[in-house]
Amino acid sequence: MSALQRSFAKAQLQNLPPPPAVFDEAEEDAASEEHPPLSKNGSSSSASSTGTITASADKNLFERPTVRQHPRSQYEPLPWQNFFEQEIFLDGDDIRSHTYFTPPATAEAPLFCFHHGAGASGLSFALLTSALKAALPEAGFLSPDCRGHGQTTTATKDLDLSLETLATDLAFVVNATSAKSGWSKLPPVVLLGHSLGGAVVTELAHRKLLGNSVLGYGVLDVVEGSAMDALQSMEQYLSTRPRSFPSISRGIEWHVRSRTLRNSNSARVSVPPLLTQKADNDDVPFTWRTDLSATKPFWEKWFTGLSTKFLSVPGAGKLLILAGTDRLDKELMIGQMQGKYQLQVFPESGHFVHEDQPEKTAMVVADFFRRNDRSTLVLPPKVDDLIRQGKLKPVHQAK
Missing domain, CATH: 3.40.50.1820 (Alpha/Beta hydrolase fold, catalytic domain)
Structure with a gap:
């Protein structure tokens, strides 16, 4: 397959819809324990990555990623x-x-x-x-x-x-x-x-x-x-x-x-x-x-x-x-x-x-x-204080 053909095939594969998710009871229990990924500020992301189709290491393009399991301690109280x-x-x-x-x-x-x-x-x-x-x-x-x-x-x-x-x-x-x-x-x-x-x-x-x-x-x-x-x-x-x-x-x-x-x-x-x-x-x-x-x-x-x-x-x-x-x-x-x-x-x-x-x-x-x-706040010195310190002359002396 030429490079052009591979590029065309890759583009077509990316446009295919993801396969429907099928969960048994065990998988549903596991999903209920999962928490959405957190951003740096601790907020939940509005777009969960658990349903994204990604290429696995062995190039199985349609393999669903493994669902990350979050420990229950993530919801344990803090003192x-x-x-x-x-x-x-x-x-x-x-x-x-x-x-x-x-x-x-x-x-x-x-x-x-x-x-x-x-x-x-x-x-x-x-x-x-x-x-x-x-x-x-x-x-x-x-x-x-x-x-x-x-x-x-x-x-x-x-x-x-x-x-x-x-x-x-x-x-x-x-x-x-x-x-x-x-x-x-x-x-x-x-x-x-x-x-x-x-x-x-x-x-x-x-x-x-x-x-x-x-x-x-x-x-x-x-x-x-x-x-x-x-x-x-x-x-x-x-x-x-x-x-x-x-x-x-x-x-x-x-x-x-x-x-x-x-x-x-x-x-x-x-x-x-x-x-x-x-x-x-x-x-x-x-x-x-x-x-x-x-x-x-x-x-x-x-x-x-x-x-x-x-x-x-x-x-x-x-x-x-x-x-x-x-x-x-x-x-x-x-x-x-x-x-x-x-x-x-x-x-x-x-x-x-x-x-x-x-x-x-x-x-x-x-x-x-x-x-x-x-x-x-740094307030200006009072006039009386400046006069006492000799830094300012009274009005009658200034004349």
Whole structure:
């Protein structure tokens, strides 16, 4: 066969459709254990390579490649100790707040205070904390479970998740941590909230519950307009997700396979606190710790007026990180054109931008802190000081 004929035959073979896949029960079980290949940022690739027709070593062009088997350990939980130095409980009037904490190395170092979204926990920020720690080694990190979530408990069974209450709770966590740590004053605080948490940190900054300690605040993938629209389909979403899982690992696997979380490493640490087992028995399934349906009375009030409050807080830097520009509403578009806040878009991530893209998010947040760090401001010397130092003559002597 000539070189021209071989080239023509190769082109024709490449255009042939792949043979239909036939699986027996054993193969289906193996496939259920398989996880899509991960990109460098930990996100699942949108195109799986397991069904690709490739040439084998012995030139059998139509031989299907061997399916790679991924160990179950890929879905095993990761301990919180890998990301934070401490976990502490803080007792208030009607709440016992649980929070993950890494103290600042110095009194001048910043404290990043996080607030997770509805149904999540403080470990939602685990990977972001590690990435920020690498960028800002002296910084501190505080990531609480809000009431009704994680290990935080309240004195009453009536769930109060109003925006005012959650903002007050977050201020309590910061001040109680300061008292427990023996700080003479609060360090520079950077607030960062995801989804519902974005509304909470904005409310806290708007009401100045931490005084002038707030250096800046950031909101992750939530704006008023798109949030109000998304609430219309919230109940439908809740009805489609599994009610229980036979194990924590299966819960992690579901979050990754459904692409609720696109970073498997983040899922391994952030998903376990979302699930609980009513009895210590292997036959008892794991169910959702937080009943999101019960929070419906608060949904609309969480986000009403969010854009106005976000833009109106004076004296603090403002950061908005989104997964798509289509989420911007009119008020935020105008604010962006006027330079009232910093905007960053990660179109390759899902709703959990800080979990899907922790390194990129950390880079943006660290730069945001440096840009707003008041300790780096060099103010001109006062005239009186220059006169006392003999560097400037008084006006009457200058004549």
